Amino acid sequence: MILQYLLGEFEHEVTSTRKLLQAVPEKDLDYKPSEVSWTMGQLAQHIATIYYWYEGALTKDVYDMAADRLERGSPNDIKATLELFERNVEKARAALKSLTEQKLQDNWTMKAGETVLLGPIPRGIVSRGFLFNHIYHHRGELIVYLRATGNKVPGMYGPTYEESKKN
Structure with a gap:
């Protein structure tokens, strides 16, 4: 039953992540709020990369990141990041569909x-904490980056504040 909810x-x-990544403009890919922060392009690429980790987390008992090689492309190319996201989502979806209730334990x-x-x-804890919640955390950061640079933030759970004020 929990697998149906996870899927x-x-x-x-x-869908929400895609809308957010599509809102990232080329002109602001180098923006970063502090010296220790990632650029907007690096953050967007990291979000796209997390979907790649679903396969290793959900289909292997031990995932060795040192043995894994993911070609990411440049974080300064939002189109490449969106393509990476779409490829990784397909892998993540397949990994999720391969799960059983026993494998979650x-x-x-x-x-x-x-x-x-x-x-x-x-x-099961890995799927929620390391995968799902990890993405949500970084999406929140990306929303702050978009707002700080004056860009529109797409509504993901209903209209944004700005959208609600138009009515």
């Missing part, structure tokens, strides 16, 4: 070479 949430949130570990970065923890 439903995934599909709804993919199985332990999962993320490492980089011999260094354990996360886990072992149940895959």
